[in-house]
Amino acid sequence: MNDKTYNNRAIFWICVLLLVTAAMSFSIRTGASGAIKEALLDAQMPAHSGEMIAAALGNSFLGFALSLLVISPLLDVFGAKRVILFSSACFIIGPALILWSPSGGDITSVYRLLTIGMVVCGFGWGAMEASVNPITAALYPDDKTHRLNVLHAWWPAGIVIGGLSSVLFFNQLDLGWQALIALIPIPAIVCGLWAMTQTFPKTESTTMGVPFKSMLAEPFKRPGFWVFPAIMFLTATAELAPGSWVDIALTQTAGMPGILVLVYVSAIMFVMRHFAGALEKRFSDIGLLWFCAIPAAIGLYLLSLANSPATALVAATLWAFGVCFMWPTMLAAVARRYPRSGPWGIGIVGFAAAMAIYFVLPEIGKIYDKAKLDKAGGEAAFAAMQPGPELQTVLGYAAQESFQVIALVPLALFFIFGVLWFFERKRKG
Numbered sequence: 093m094n095d096k097t098y099n100n101r102a103i104f105w106i107c108v109l110l111l112v113t114a115a116m117s118f119s120i121r122t123g124a125s126g127a128i129k130e131a132l133l134d135a136q137m138p139a140h141s142g143e144m145i146a147a148a149l150g151n152s153f154l155g156f157a158l159s160l161l162v163i164s165p166l167l168d169v170f171g172a173k174r175v176i177l178f179s180s181a182c183f184i185i186g187p188a189l190i191l192w193s194p195s196g197g198d199i200t201s202v203y204r205l206l207t208i209g210m211v212v213c214g215f216g217w218g219a220m221e222a223s224v225n226p227i228t229a230a231l232y233p234d235d236k237t238h239r240l241n242v243l244h245a246w247w248p249a250g251i252v253i254g255g256l257s258s259v260l261f262f263n264q265l266d267l268g269w270q271a272l273i274a275l276i277p278i279p280a281i282v283c284g285l286w287a288m289t290q291t292f293p294k295t296e297s298t299t300m301g302v303p304f305k306s307m308l309a310e311p312f313k314r315p316g317f318w319v320f321p322a323i324m325f326l327t328a329t330a331e332l333a334p335g336s337w338v339d340i341a342l343t344q345t346a347g348m349p350g351i352l353v354l355v356y357v358s359a360i361m362f363v364m365r366h367f368a369g370a371l372e373k374r375f376s377d378i379g380l381l382w383f384c385a386i387p388a389a390i391g392l393y394l395l396s397l398a399n400s401p402a403t404a405l406v407a408a409t410l411w412a413f414g415v416c417f418m419w420p421t422m423l424a425a426v427a428r429r430y431p432r433s434g435p436w437g438i439g440i441v442g443f444a445a446a447m448a449i450y451f452v453l454p455e456i457g458k459i460y461d462k463a464k465l466d467k468a469g470g471e472a473a474f475a476a477m478q479p480g481p482e483l484q485t486v487l488g489y490a491a492q493e494s495f496q497v498i499a500l501v502p503l504a505l506f507f508i509f510g511v512l513w514f515f516e517r518k519r520k521g
Contacts (some may be wrong), residue, residue, distance in 0.1 A: 094373045097291050098291045098292060098293050100231050102230060102286075102322055103227065103231065103290055103292060104228065104243070105175065105295070106245060106283060106286055106287050106290065107223075107227055107228060107243060108246045109279060109282065109283045109286070110176055110179055110220045110248065110283050110287075110454045111220060111224055111244070111246050112246050112247075112253070112450070112474060113180070113183050113216075113220070113250065113276070113279040114179075114183070114216065114220045114246045114247075114248035114278060115248070115250025115252065115253075115254065116215045116250045116251075116253055116275070116278045116279060117183055117186075117187070117213050117216070117217065117245070117249045117254070117449045118152075118250075118251065119250065119251040119252075119253070119254025119351070119354065120254045120257065120258060120272055120275060121149060121152065121190075121213065121273075121429070122149070122212070122258075122351065123255055123257070123258025123259075123262075123351040124258065124269040124272050125145055125149060125255060125314050127262065127269040128145065129145040129268055130501065131194070131268075131269065132199075132202055132203075132206065133145060133194065133199075133203075136199045138267050139208075143351060144203065144457070145167060145457070146454050146456055146457025147334065147454040147457060148203070148210050149209050149210065150449060150451075151210045151211050151450070151520065152210040152211065152213050152214035153214060153446045153448075153449040153450040154211060154214060154446070154447075154450045155212060155213065155214020155216075155218060156214040156215075156217040156446040157218065157446035158214075158215070159214070159215040159218030159219050159222065159443045160219075160221050160439050160443050160446060161217075161218075161443045163218065163219055163222040163223070163439070163442075164435045164436050164440070164442070164443075165304075165308055165435065165436040165439065167222060167223060167226060168294055168295055168298045169304075171288070171292070171294055172223050172226075172227055172292035172295075173288075173291075173292050174273075175219050175222060175289055176219075176220075176223055176224075176283070176292075177284050177287055177288070178216075178288045179215075179217075179219035179220045179280075180216070180281070180284030180287070181216070181280075182212050182213065182215045182216025182217075182219065183213065183216040183276055183277060183279075183280035183384065184280050185212050185213070186211075186214075186276075187213065187273045187276040187277055187454045188277075189205055189208050189212060189215075190205075190206060190209035190210070190273050191207075191270055191274065192205055193206040193209060206417060207432040213276075216374050218442075218446065222346070222439055222442070223244075223433075223440045224243065225240065225423050225427075225438050225442070226393070226434060226435035227292065227293065227295070228440075229314075230293050230294065230295050231293065233346070236424045236428055237377060237421060237424040238422075240421075240423055240427075241365040241417065241418040241420045241422045242366060244365060244419060244420035245362050245365035245366055247358075247361075247364040247419075248357070248358030248359065248360075248361035248365075248416075249358070249362045251354060251358035252355050252358045252362070254275075255351045255352065255354050255355035255358065256276055257272060258272055258349075258351045258353055259349055259352060259355075261349060262349075263336055263349065264353075264369060271392075286350075288491065295434050295435050297431065297432055297433065297434025297435070297436075300431065300432065302432045304431065307434045308436060310430060310433040310434075311430065311433050311436070311437055311440060314430060314433075316429075316439065317426075317429075317433070320422065320425065320441050321441050321444035322444070323422065323508060323509075324422050324441045324444045324445045324448075325443075325444045325445065325447070325448040325503070326420055326448070326501050326502075326504060326508070327415075327418040327419065327445070328445035328446070328448040328449055329448045329449070329452050329498065330388050330392070330415055330418065330442070330498065330501045331415040331418055331419060331504045337407065345347070347399070347401055352520050353395075353405070353408045356405060356408055356409075356412075357411060357412040358412075360409065360412035360413065364412075364416040364417070365412065365416055365417065365420065371417070371477045373374070376482035376504055377424060377425040377428070378419050378425065378505070378509055378516060379506075380417055380515050381418060381422070381425075382419065382506065382513050384413070384414045384416070384418060385414065385502045385503070385505040385506035385509055386414070386502075388410075388413075388414025388415050388502035389499055389501075389502035389503040389506065390410050391407050391409070391410030391411025391412070391413075391414055391497065392407075392411055392413070392494065392498055392499035392501075393407075393495075393499040394406065394407030394410065395407040395495055396491075396492045396493075396496040396499060397492065399515050400445055415493055422441060423441060423442070424434065425438060426441050440441065446504070452498075456494045456497070456498070457492075457494075459494045459497055459519065460490045460493070462489060463488070463490035463493040464486050464489070464490035467485075467486045467489045467490065468486045474486065
C-alpha cells in the first residue's frame with residue numbers, strides 16, 4: 093500500500109471527520125430527542141410519545157442499514173470519494189428535513205417529515221460506515237485492529253462534542269432544539285469540501301485482485317462468517333441502543349441530563365480505544381471481547397437502578413469499559429478472518445448492527461410506555477397527571493424497566509464470546 097497517488101494521512105483524517113460528523117449527528121439527535129418529543133408529540137399523542145420518538149430515532153438505523161447494505165459491495169464501483177460526498181450531503185439534507193417537520197401541520201405530516209429526516213441522516217451514517225472502515229483497512233492492512241479502534245475512538249469524541257453542545261444550548265443558552273440540530277451540517281460541509289481535493293485508494297479485496305462475484309460469494313462459501321453478523325446484532329444492542337435512549341431514560345431518574353452520562357461514557361471510550369491494539373495482541377480480538385462482556389452487563393443493570401448523578405456515573409464507567417472495544421474490534425475481526433469479502437463482509441456485519449437498533453429501539457419505547465401506563469394506573473390516569481413528583485416517579489419507573497431488559501444482552505455475549513474463543517484457541521493449539 094505505497095501508492096503515491098493518494099495521501100494516507102489526509103484520507104485517514106477525512107475518514108475521522110466524517111465519522112465525527114455521524115457521531116455528532118447521533119449525539120445531537122439523542123440530546124434533542126426529549127425536547128422534540130415534548131414539542132411535537134407529547135401534546136397530541138401523550139400515551140404513545142415514547143414509542144413514537146423511539147421509532148423515529150430507530151428509523152435513522154433503518155437508513156443506516158439500507159445504505160450500508162447497498163453501498164458496501166459497490167464501494168469500488170461508486171468510488172470512495174463519491175460515497176463520502178453522498179454521506180456529507182445526507183448530513184446536510186437530513187437535519188434540514190427535521191427542522192422543517194414542525195411546519196407539517198397535522199401530527200401525521202409532522203411525524204412523517206421527522207421520520208424522513210431521521211432516515212436521511214441514517215443514509216449518511218451508513219454511507220460513512222460503508223466507506224471509512226474498508227478505506228482504513230486498505231490503508232493499514234497489517235494493523236487493522238489498532239487503526240480501526242483509533243478511527244472509531246473519534247466516534248465517542250463526536251458524541252462528546254454533540255452532547256456538550258446539547259447541554260450548552262438547552263441549559264446555558266436556553267436555545268431550542270432547532271438551533272442544536274442546525275449544528276450537524278457544519279462538519280459535513282467541511283468534510284465534503286476536503287474530500288473533493290483528494291484521490292482515494294481501492295479497497296483491500298480489489299487490491300488483492302478478488303473478482304466482484306467472488307467477493308459477493310465469499311461470505312456464503314464460509315459458513316463461519318455468519319457467526320459474526322449474529323454477534324454484531326447483540327453487541328450493537330448493548331452499545332448503541334442504550335446510547336440512543338439514555339437522555340430520555342436517565343434524565344428521569346439520575347437527577348442530571350442523561351446526555352451527560354453519554355458524554356462521560358464517550359470520553360472513556362475515546363481514551364480506551366487507543367489501547368485496543370496492545371490488548372488485542374495480548375488476548376486476541378475475541379478474547380478481548382469476552383473480557384468486555386461482564387462489565388457491560390453489570391454497568392447496564394446498575395444504570396437501570398441509578399437514582400443520583402454519582403450512582404449513574406459509577407454504572408456508566410462499567411458500561412463504558414464493557415462496550416468501548418466492541419464495534420471496531422468486531423469489524424477488525426471480520427476484516428482479518430475474511431479479507432476476500434472486502435467491504436461487502438464488513439458491510440454485512442454493520443448491517444446486522446444497524447438492524448438490531450432499528451428493531452430494538454421501538455421495543456424499548458414500548459416497554460417504557462407500557463411501564464408508565466401500568467404505574468400510573470392506566471392511559472386516562474397518566475393523561476391526567478400534571479408535572480410534579482408523582483409524574484416523575486412514574487417516568488422513573490418506566491426508565492428503570494426499559495434499561496433492565498437491555499442488560500441481559502451483554503450477559504449472553506459473555507457466554508457466546510467464551511465459546512468462540514475456546515474453539516479458536518483449541519483449533520490453533
